[in-house]
Each structure stands twice: as C-alpha cells, then as structure tokens.
Amino acid sequence: MRRLLSSLFLCVPLMAGAQDFTTFKGHGGPIMSLDVTQQGTLVSGSFDNTVATWTDGTAHWLDGHDAAVTAITTSPSLGILSGGDDFRVLHWRDDGQPPIVLATHQGKISAIAVAPQGALVATASWDGSIQLHSFGDAQAKEPQTLVGHRSNVTDVAFAPNGTLFSASSDGTVRIWEQGADGLSSRVIANQGFGINRIVVTDTWLAYGALDGATRVIHPVTGEDIADFTLDRRPILSMAHHPQTAQLAIGDGEGYLMMIDTARWQIARDFRAMRQGPVWALAFSTDGAIIHAGGIDDVIYAWPVALLNTYDPAGGDTRSFLRDAETMSNGERQFMRKCSICHSLEPGPSRRAGPTLHGVFGRKAGTVPDYRYSALLSGAPIIWDEDTIDALFKQGPDNYIPGSKMPMQVIAKASDRRDLINFMRNAPKKD
Ligand code: HEC
Structure with missing residues (x-):
C-alpha cells in the first residue's frame, strides 16, 4: 500500500468545473498552524513569526510574535488567538490595534481552545500546564492554572458540552472535572507514547500519538470505539468538520487520512506534502476543502472531492489520476x-x-x-x-x-x- 500511496502526490487532475487545487503563498517559513473563521477566512501561523489572514489568496500580515507561531484558534466571539514559541498567547482585535497578551507561559504554546460558550479560553504549553482565562467578567480574573500532566501539554479541547480535555507527551489524555476543590483531572487514555493531538465531541474523542496510534474512545469512560492506526508516525495534526462527519489526520510522513465519523471508516488517504510532516490542518466552513501546512512555505488547499478514496485492499485498480488513459x-x-x-x-x-x-x-x-x-x-x-x-x-x-x-x-x-x-x-x- 505504501508504494501505491507514494506515487499519488503529483497526480492531481485539473477537472474542468470542479474546484481546483490551490495554494496560498507568501509565508517565509514552514506552516505550523491553521484555522478557518466562521466567515470562512483562512488564518495561518508560521515559522516566520507571523500570523496571516487570507482574502482572495492575498495575505494580510499580523506581526506581534517574537518566534514561530505554533497555535491558531479563531472563535466567533473572540476573533483570532495565536500562540507561539515566544511562550505567549496573543488576542488580535478587529480594529487594527496591537494585539493583547492574553497568556504567558514558561514554555512553547501548543494549543488554544475556546469554550463553546465563548467566555473561557484554555491555553496549553510545553511548560506542563494549562491556563484558563475568563472573559466578560466585570473585574478581570486571574487565570486559573491547571497542573496534572507530568510532561508537556500538547493539546487542549472543549467538548460541545463544555467539558475540558487535554493531551500530553506523558502519554495520557485527561478529562477535567469539577470537584469540591475545583477542577481536577482523571486519565481516560494511557497510550504509553506521547499524545500529540485530540479532537473531542460529546460522544467520542479521537487522539493521535507519537507511535502512530490513531484511536477513538469514549470521552468519559475511555472505552474503545475505533482504531485507525496505520504504519505511519507520528500523528501531528487533526481537524474535524462535524456537519460533514469528516475527521482529517496528518502525519510525519506527509500523508493525510480522512475518516468518516458517521461510519467509522477511512474514507480517503493520500499524500498531502511533497516532503515532510503535515503540521497543520483546517477545513473550509463547508467542509469541501482541507487546508494543509508543513515544511513548505505554502498552504495547500485540497478539494476533498478530488482526493483518492481509500482502498484497503491496495492494488492498482483505483487510480488517483482519473481518465489518465484518455x-x-x-x-x-x-x-x-x-x-x-x-x-x-x-x-x-x-x-x-x-x-x-x-x-x-x-x-x-x-x-x-x-x-x-x-x-x-x-x-x-x-x-x-x-x-x-x-x-x-x-x-x-x-x-x-x-x-x-x-x-x-x-x-x-x-x-x-x-x-x-x-x-x-x-x-x-x-
Ligand atoms: C512543486 C512546484 C513545481 C513543480 C511541480 C514544477 N514547477 Fe516549474 N516552477 C516552480 C516555481 C516555484 C518556479 C519559480 C522558480 C523561481 O522563482 O526560482 C517555477 C518556474 C518554472 C519555469 C520558469 C518560468 C518563468 O516564468 O521564468 C518553467 C519554464 C517551469 N517552471 C516549468 C515547469 C514544468 C514544465 C514543470 C513540470 C515538468 C514544472 N515546472 C514543475 C514550481 C514548480
């Protein structure tokens, strides 16, 4: 199967009438983070220290970080939040004013999550902690710091019902639950190898790990739901589009796997990068495009409908290059x-x-x-x-x-x- 997949990368037909494969070009370094706003604007963070918002293929640059921009999250209520290797989380405002420093950690920022209610932001860092920042209170509250992981916190996410989850290089996924003494955590998955990314809904949680493990579990009980582990590692990026039941997973070998979460099947699998890792993924608002970023300075925008479907049996019957014979x-x-x-x-x-x-x-x-x-x-x-x-x-x-x-x-x-x-x-x- 590896042989089949590796020959696919350059074989994207330009189909008349269909959306073309496009690229977003302008960053001066690898792409580390991506998100798409509710209005459909692509936002990217790069090794070149900048955040870009893209309109008709043209970048508008947001300068404020002193190091690589490693995490981007957008929300309807808060706009753009970005985190970097400069240990800071910046909140960008629409009025063009300099950004507000929302959080400062003791290590690289790995992820930012906004609670579905919009008034709470969680920031995760390689310093091993998560900070919770409340918005909209009359008096600004001090952030709450959550500790529990024994190593870098690599991802943080809120379920739609508001429950907080986190992942770490310590090999665990934790759920944060309210007790008598505030929030405390409980391990719901113990992978043994560092976990890099999580996606969570109210009924399932997917995680990807250093050893290539790609698993889906119940978010409260930790019970197994599905396992999509292939022979590729590490898993580095994930994106979810609930309306179309698509979960995209990028790995260190440049492949992108698309899972149908309604049936728990691999729907598509293809090589998304000429070389190197898929560090960042984000769906367009309608789920028809998957944006991918990695070691190249460009962001690739793949129309999902053009991507080859997954053939578990391998073989050469399914060609990515449609109509090649003609x-x-x-x-x-x-x-x-x-x-x-x-x-x-x-x-x-x-x-x-x-x-x-x-x-x-x-x-x-x-x-x-x-x-x-x-x-x-x-x-x-x-x-x-x-x-x-x-x-x-x-x-x-x-x-x-x-x-x-x-x-x-x-x-x-x-x-x-x-x-x-x-x-x-x-x-x-x-
Ligand atoms: C992965 C991207 C990529 C692929 C694949 C690629 N090129 Fe290019 N090509 C470029 C880039 C980028 C430049 C501009 C180079 C520069 O500025 O140094 C370029 C420049 C060129 C130029 C010079 C154009 C000019 O205006 O001076 C020609 C001719 C060209 N490519 C032909 C081809 C042909 C024919 C193929 C296929 C056999 C091909 N390229 C494949 C990225 C690519």
Whole structure:
C-alpha cells in the first residue's frame, strides 16, 4: 500500500468545473498552524513569526510574535488567538490595534481552545500546564492554572458540552472535572507514547500519538470505539468538520487520512506534502476543502472531492489520476509533474509557480506580480523548446541552481518532447 500511496502526490487532475487545487503563498517559513473563521477566512501561523489572514489568496500580515507561531484558534466571539514559541498567547482585535497578551507561559504554546460558550479560553504549553482565562467578567480574573500532566501539554479541547480535555507527551489524555476543590483531572487514555493531538465531541474523542496510534474512545469512560492506526508516525495534526462527519489526520510522513465519523471508516488517504510532516490542518466552513501546512512555505488547499478514496485492499485498480488513459502522454506528463504548481491559463493563479501560459519565447522570470527567486528574475534565459527540454533533462537544480523549483528530472527524451508539445498546444483562453 505504501508504494501505491507514494506515487499519488503529483497526480492531481485539473477537472474542468470542479474546484481546483490551490495554494496560498507568501509565508517565509514552514506552516505550523491553521484555522478557518466562521466567515470562512483562512488564518495561518508560521515559522516566520507571523500570523496571516487570507482574502482572495492575498495575505494580510499580523506581526506581534517574537518566534514561530505554533497555535491558531479563531472563535466567533473572540476573533483570532495565536500562540507561539515566544511562550505567549496573543488576542488580535478587529480594529487594527496591537494585539493583547492574553497568556504567558514558561514554555512553547501548543494549543488554544475556546469554550463553546465563548467566555473561557484554555491555553496549553510545553511548560506542563494549562491556563484558563475568563472573559466578560466585570473585574478581570486571574487565570486559573491547571497542573496534572507530568510532561508537556500538547493539546487542549472543549467538548460541545463544555467539558475540558487535554493531551500530553506523558502519554495520557485527561478529562477535567469539577470537584469540591475545583477542577481536577482523571486519565481516560494511557497510550504509553506521547499524545500529540485530540479532537473531542460529546460522544467520542479521537487522539493521535507519537507511535502512530490513531484511536477513538469514549470521552468519559475511555472505552474503545475505533482504531485507525496505520504504519505511519507520528500523528501531528487533526481537524474535524462535524456537519460533514469528516475527521482529517496528518502525519510525519506527509500523508493525510480522512475518516468518516458517521461510519467509522477511512474514507480517503493520500499524500498531502511533497516532503515532510503535515503540521497543520483546517477545513473550509463547508467542509469541501482541507487546508494543509508543513515544511513548505505554502498552504495547500485540497478539494476533498478530488482526493483518492481509500482502498484497503491496495492494488492498482483505483487510480488517483482519473481518465489518465484518455489523456495524451504529454498531457499526462503535465498533469502529473507540473500542474500542481503551474497553470496554463493567463492571469495570476494561486499555485506555487508562475503561469506557463505564453511561456514559449518569454524571458525567464518575467510574469508580472509573481515573486520569483532573485536568481530566476535576472536569468538570461529565453524559454523555448530547447531550454525547457534542458531544464528537465538536467533538472532545475542543475540547470538553474538555487531556483525555487523543486528537483525533478524527466529522463525519457520522448516524455520531454510530448510534454513540450502539449504545453505549446494547450488551449489558449485569452
Ligand atoms: C512543486 C512546484 C513545481 C513543480 C511541480 C514544477 N514547477 Fe516549474 N516552477 C516552480 C516555481 C516555484 C518556479 C519559480 C522558480 C523561481 O522563482 O526560482 C517555477 C518556474 C518554472 C519555469 C520558469 C518560468 C518563468 O516564468 O521564468 C518553467 C519554464 C517551469 N517552471 C516549468 C515547469 C514544468 C514544465 C514543470 C513540470 C515538468 C514544472 N515546472 C514543475 C514550481 C514548480
């Protein structure tokens, strides 16, 4: 199965009429955290210390953290909350004023959760503690600090009924219950290996761990409900879309698994990153798009309907590349190897690379409004059959060393010729 999955990444067909695969580009470092507001705005946090809110593919930057932004949570009542490697949780206001420091911990912020009622925020940190902050009281209360985990707190979440849950590198998931002396915790899962992420509803709790364990349990009794552990580790990210019963799970090997929570089955499974881990996931408000972030500086937006369905039996019968047989070899080459980053249509696109519309006869690095690497923008190259052939015969890393294009060689001369013919004759829409 691994072999089947690993060949899927570049095979996203661009289906006419369907939503395209798109990318959000602008961050200067890996993407560590994502969320989508109730209005549908994507919010991202990056290694580049910034928070971005995205409108029509353009970033609006929120500067305030002094280190990587590792946690983002949005809520209808509070707006955007972000936490970072600078140990702080910032609350961003709509009026453009500098953010308010909501919480300060003694370690990296791993997660922020807003209670369904909206008046309570829980912040989790690698310092081993959770802080509870109340909003809306006449006199501002001191935050309440919850201790109980024996190591880094890695995630925190409120169930819709308001119950608080947390996970830790100590290998446990805890439920926080009100007793005579305030909130105290009880272990509901003991995995043995560090737990990185939880998602909780009133009837189930899913968790993902360092050893690859991906399990669903009852949130109060801890009883087993389902186990989706594959041979991939660690589990690093989770997102839930209750209305469409989808649970998305990202791992350290770059795969994204989608679980149907109505039937407790794996619905889809595919490679979401060219390289490295899936650190962050967030669904669009309608659940039709899953946004994924990782080591690349771009956020990938995958239309769920385009993703390959899961075939537990493996085998080659289910092809991710629909209608591949009906395509010419040149088109297949382009769809598999280029289309994820390049459009062939005029005008700006949200893909990682510049449009290749009209590339023949064009000087390198001259598509307006595309942010080329310094190297390509000054390169004395005119793109034509010979130079594009050489680019993929030698590979971009050899042909223009230092460019932002990924390493890729097309070994067969006939594949390069077919690809170039396809690009030359691609339908012109201007
Ligand atoms: C993972 C993303 C990615 C893939 C896949 C990719 N490219 Fe690119 N490509 C880029 C980026 C990014 C640039 C801009 C490089 C820079 O600024 O250094 C680029 C630049 C180019 C350029 C130069 C364009 C110009 O305006 O100067 C050509 C030509 C090109 N790519 C062709 C291709 C072809 C053909 C394929 C498929 C065989 C392909 N690329 C696959 C990301 C990609």
